[in-house]
Amino acid sequence: MTPAVLWRRMTLRAFLAGLSLSLALCAPARADSCDGLTVRLIRGTGVALAGRSGQTVVFRAVDADRMSLDCAEPRRLLFRSDRREPPRTFFVLIGLAAKTLTGASAEAVEALALRLHQDSLLTGEPQLGRSGGAILRCDPGDRPDGIGVGSLCRLAADRPPRARGLSHRVGRG
Numbered sequence: 165m166t167p168a169v170l171w172r173r174m175t176l177r178a179f180l181a182g183l184s185l186s187l188a189l190c191a192p193a194r195a196d197s198c199d200g201l202t203v204r205l206i207r208g209t210g211v212a213l214a215g216r217s218g219q220t221v222v223f224r225a226v227d228a229d230r231m232s233l234d235c236a237e238p239r240r241l242l243f244r245s246d247r248r249e250p251p252r253t254f255f256v257l258i259g260l261a262a263k264t265l266t267g268a269s270a271e272a273v274e275a276l277a278l279r280l281h282q283d284s285l286l287t288g289e290p291q292l293g294r295s296g297g298a299i300l301r302c303d304p305g306d307r308p309d310g311i312g313v314g315s316l317c318r319l320a321a322d323r324p325p326r327a328r329g330l331s332h333r334v335g336r337g
Contacts, residue, residue, distance in 0.1 A: 198235035204264050205261060206223075209261050209264065210260075211225040211231055212224040219236045220235070221233040227250075227254050227257040228243045230244035238321060239265065239321065240318055241261050241320075243315075243316070243318075247314055248315065255277045256274055258274060258300070258317055258319060262300070265298070266322070267296065268295050268296025269295065272295045273300065276293050276298075277300055277302060280292070280293050284302045284304040287304070289304065290304070294322055296322075297321055298321065299320045299322045
């Protein structure tokens with residue numbers, strides 16, 4: 165490892181230790197709090213905290229041009245790359261984040277994200293899939309409207325209907 169990488173890791177560890185201590189002392193203990201999930205995402209993926217505005221937490225990630233967490237229920241992660249075909253590490257990041265958010269297999273979600281991304285490029289349409297406890301949607305890069313340049317994937321936890329407050333009759337025909 166280069167000295168710069170070692171320095172970043174040491175700085176990140178010191179930041180996480182301080183953040184964990186402040187959360188333990190100042191915040192009410194809630195296992196699924198936004199702050200707690202933010203810390204788990206930092207530890208599980210290696211991203212850095214860039215900032216927070218209301219319910220949205222933004223991260224700095226080497227493997228994505230943008231990674232953000234929406235803490236409103238249901239919690240969702242957004243991954244954006246300015247490239248139409250992002251590097252493999254973009255999909256690895258999605259897998260690691262899915263493992264942290266949902267407990268799903270990182271490798272299975274990584275493979276799903278890559279497949280959905282490729283299918284979205286072929287069809288020109290958003291693609292949706294599930295793996296373990298994760299729901300993933302990937303949108304095509306070059307849309308005809310000119311708005312969507314690059315790659316975009318959204319990740320959320322798959323919850324049974326009762327957990328979302330819906331009756332068992334919803335969705336049955």
